[in-house]
Amino acid sequence: MSHSPLRLVFFCIVLLSGRYIYAQGQTPVIVLSEADQSVEILGRMEHLSDPKNELTLEVVKTKPFNSLHEKRAPSFGFDKATHWFKIKLHNQSSIQDWLVEIAYPPLDSIDLFYQDASGWHHKSGGDHYTMASREIKHRHVTFPLALSKEETVTLYLKIRSTSSMQVPISVWSREEFGNGQYRIQFMNGIFYGMMLIMIFYNLFLYFSIRDKTTLYYVFTLASGTNVIAFFQGYGFFYVYGDYIITEHLFTIISGPLFVICSAVLTRSFLNLKSFNPALDSILKANIIVTIGAVVIILLFPISFKALHVLTFLNCFLILICAIYCFYKKYRPARYFLLAWVALLLAAALFSLRNLGFIPANWLTDMALYIGGILQTLFISFALGDRINLLVKENQEAKEKELQLEHLAKEKLELEVKERTLEIQKKNEQLEELNEVKDKLFSVVAHDLKGPLNSLKGTLSILRMGALSKDEFNDLAKSLDTQLNQTTYFLENLLQWGRTQIQGELYSPQPIRLDELTKNTIDLLQGEIEQKNIQVSLLADENSAAFGVKNMILTVIRNLLSNAIKFTNAGGSVKCIIQPKENLWVVSVVDSGTGIPPKYLENIFSLKGISTLGTREEKGTGIGLVLCKEFVEQNGGKIWCESTLGKGTTFSFSLPKSN
Structure with missing residues (x-):
C-alpha cells in the first residue's frame, strides 16, 4: 500500500507526456495530443504471425498477440508469412484528422x-x-x-510481402505531416x-575524353540513385x-543493375584483369550469377532474399579488389577504396537490416543516403586523380616518343646499311x-634426250625398210608408246617450269614407288x-x-638417266x-665412273659441274637440282655416295603412305 502514491504519480507523468499508456497484459495505448502531432509507433504494438496466410480478421481478433521491443520498429527480414499488428490509439487532442504512415x-x-x-x-495499399x-x-x-476527441480506436494491420518485412509506422496530424514532408522533400531534393x-557532369566528361570508365561510373551512379529512389x-x-x-520489374532489376554496373566499373577502374585475373574472374562470375537470379525471380514468384545476398557479396568483393589494388600501390585505388568503403558499409548496413540481422534505426534508414553522398564525393576525387595520372602518363609518353625519335635517327644509318645488304642479297x-631461267631450255634437252634418241633410232630402222609387216607393227606400237610417254613427260616439264615462276600447289597422294620405277x-x-x-x-x-606423283617420277627418271649415262x-x-622406319628409301646404284670428291659438295646445286657420259652424252647440270627441290617438297631427303672408278649411289627418302 505504501507504493500506491508512487504508482499514481508515475501514471500521471506518463499520461501527461502525451505518449502512450501501457497496462500489463494489454495492448499499449498510443496517446495523441496537440503537443506532439507526430508519433513514431516503433514497437509499441502487438504482433501475430500467420505462416499459412489463412487467418481472417474475425479469427485474428480472438487470437493472443505478442509484445514487441518498444524502442525498435518491427523487422523480420525476408519472411513469406502474413504479419498482423495491433495498435491502440487514444486521441486526447481536438484534432480529428490524422494520418497513419507505413514508411517502407x-x-x-x-x-x-x-x-x-x-x-x-477496410483500406488497402502497397506496391501491388x-x-x-x-x-x-x-x-x-x-x-x-x-x-x-477522447476517442480510442484499435487498428489491425495485415501485411504481406516478398521483400524484406520492415514496418516503421508513424501517426501524424495532417498539418504536421505536411510540414514534415516539406522538410524531408527539401533534403531529398x-x-x-x-x-x-x-x-550529367560525368556524362559530359565521357563525351569529352571518351574514357569508358567514366561511362561505367555514369551507369553506376544512375543505377545506385535508382536503388535509393x-x-x-x-x-x-x-x-x-x-x-x-x-513496378514488379523495377523491384526485381533495381538492385541487380547496381551490382552489375558497380562490378563492371570496378573491373575497368582498377584494371583488375592486369592486377589480378582471379579477382576479375570472380567479379565476372558474380555478374553472371546475379543475371541468373534475376531470370529465376522473373519466372518464379520467390523471395528477393537471394538478390540482397548477392548485393552484399558484391560489396564484399569490390572492397577486397580495392584493398588489393591499393596494396599493389595503384594510386587511383586510394580514393576508390574510400568511396566504396563508405558506400559498401552503407549497403551492408541496409542489407543486414533487410535480412533481419540488425534492428532498424536512424543509421540503417539513412545509410544509403550517407553512403551515396560519400561515394559520389570520393569517386569524383578518384576520377580526377585518375585523369591527372593519365595526363602525367601522356606527358611521359611524349617524352619517351621524343627519345625514341632521337634513337630512330641514330639507327637510320644502320638501317640503310642493312637495307643495302638486303638489296645485295636480293x-x-x-x-x-x-641462271635457272638460262638453264630452262637446257633442262628440256637434258630430260628429253633419252626418249628422243630412242625415237630417232626407231625411225632410222623404219627408213631402212628392212622390216616385215609383223616387225613394223611391233615397232609402230613401241613408237606409239614412246610418243605418249614423251608427251606426258613434256607436261611434267611444263609443270616444273610453273613451279619456278609461280610456285606449285603441294597436293600429295599415295603412290607406288615400284610401279613408278618400272615405268621409268x-x-x-x-x-x-x-x-x-x-x-x-x-x-x-x-x-x-606419300607424295606428288609427277615430282617423284621426275626424280626417278633423272637418277636412272644419269646412272645409265655414266655406266x-x-x-x-x-x-x-627398301623400308626404313616410317620412310621408304629409293637407291639407284650404278657401276659407272664415279664422281670426284671435290664435286660432291655442290652436286645438288647450280654450282655443280656437268660432265660427259661414257658415250659423250651431254648434260645440263640442272637435273639433280630438280631432284633435290622435288624430294624436299615431298618431305624427304636426297644424298649421294660415290667412289671414283667404282660407281655411284644416289638415294632419297619419302614418307610412307598410311
Whole structure:
C-alpha cells in the first residue's frame, strides 16, 4: 500500500507526456495530443504471425498477440508469412484528422482494419496497388484516420510481402505531416539534385575524353540513385506507380543493375584483369550469377532474399579488389577504396537490416543516403586523380616518343646499311634465278634426250625398210608408246617450269614407288639396250609412299638417266626400294665412273659441274637440282655416295603412305 502514491504519480507523468499508456497484459495505448502531432509507433504494438496466410480478421481478433521491443520498429527480414499488428490509439487532442504512415515502400500488400461508430472500415495499399488507388498520394502508404476527441480506436494491420518485412509506422496530424514532408522533400531534393548533376557532369566528361570508365561510373551512379529512389518510394511515386507489371520489374532489376554496373566499373577502374585475373574472374562470375537470379525471380514468384545476398557479396568483393589494388600501390585505388568503403558499409548496413540481422534505426534508414553522398564525393576525387595520372602518363609518353625519335635517327644509318645488304642479297637471288631461267631450255634437252634418241633410232630402222609387216607393227606400237610417254613427260616439264615462276600447289597422294620405277625403266629401255646395261629392280611389293606423283617420277627418271649415262657398256644399274622406319628409301646404284670428291659438295646445286657420259652424252647440270627441290617438297631427303672408278649411289627418302 505504501507504493500506491508512487504508482499514481508515475501514471500521471506518463499520461501527461502525451505518449502512450501501457497496462500489463494489454495492448499499449498510443496517446495523441496537440503537443506532439507526430508519433513514431516503433514497437509499441502487438504482433501475430500467420505462416499459412489463412487467418481472417474475425479469427485474428480472438487470437493472443505478442509484445514487441518498444524502442525498435518491427523487422523480420525476408519472411513469406502474413504479419498482423495491433495498435491502440487514444486521441486526447481536438484534432480529428490524422494520418497513419507505413514508411517502407517495398511492402507488397497492406490492409488496415478499424472500427468506429459507423462500423468496420477496410483500406488497402502497397506496391501491388496502383498509385491512383491511394487515398493519400504519397510515396509511402498513408491511410487517413478520423478520430474524435477522447476517442480510442484499435487498428489491425495485415501485411504481406516478398521483400524484406520492415514496418516503421508513424501517426501524424495532417498539418504536421505536411510540414514534415516539406522538410524531408527539401533534403531529398538536394540529394537527388546532386546525384543528377554528377550524372550529367560525368556524362559530359565521357563525351569529352571518351574514357569508358567514366561511362561505367555514369551507369553506376544512375543505377545506385535508382536503388535509393526505389526504397524511398520515389520511383513508384513518379515513374511506375500506375503500372503493376512495371513496378514488379523495377523491384526485381533495381538492385541487380547496381551490382552489375558497380562490378563492371570496378573491373575497368582498377584494371583488375592486369592486377589480378582471379579477382576479375570472380567479379565476372558474380555478374553472371546475379543475371541468373534475376531470370529465376522473373519466372518464379520467390523471395528477393537471394538478390540482397548477392548485393552484399558484391560489396564484399569490390572492397577486397580495392584493398588489393591499393596494396599493389595503384594510386587511383586510394580514393576508390574510400568511396566504396563508405558506400559498401552503407549497403551492408541496409542489407543486414533487410535480412533481419540488425534492428532498424536512424543509421540503417539513412545509410544509403550517407553512403551515396560519400561515394559520389570520393569517386569524383578518384576520377580526377585518375585523369591527372593519365595526363602525367601522356606527358611521359611524349617524352619517351621524343627519345625514341632521337634513337630512330641514330639507327637510320644502320638501317640503310642493312637495307643495302638486303638489296645485295636480293640481287644475288635474282642472278641465281636468271641462271635457272638460262638453264630452262637446257633442262628440256637434258630430260628429253633419252626418249628422243630412242625415237630417232626407231625411225632410222623404219627408213631402212628392212622390216616385215609383223616387225613394223611391233615397232609402230613401241613408237606409239614412246610418243605418249614423251608427251606426258613434256607436261611434267611444263609443270616444273610453273613451279619456278609461280610456285606449285603441294597436293600429295599415295603412290607406288615400284610401279613408278618400272615405268621409268621401260621409258629408258632404248638407251639401256644400246649400252647393253643390266638394269634390275629390287622392291617391296607394297612400297606405297606419300607424295606428288609427277615430282617423284621426275626424280626417278633423272637418277636412272644419269646412272645409265655414266655406266660403261655392259655395266649394271640397280634400283633398290627398301623400308626404313616410317620412310621408304629409293637407291639407284650404278657401276659407272664415279664422281670426284671435290664435286660432291655442290652436286645438288647450280654450282655443280656437268660432265660427259661414257658415250659423250651431254648434260645440263640442272637435273639433280630438280631432284633435290622435288624430294624436299615431298618431305624427304636426297644424298649421294660415290667412289671414283667404282660407281655411284644416289638415294632419297619419302614418307610412307598410311
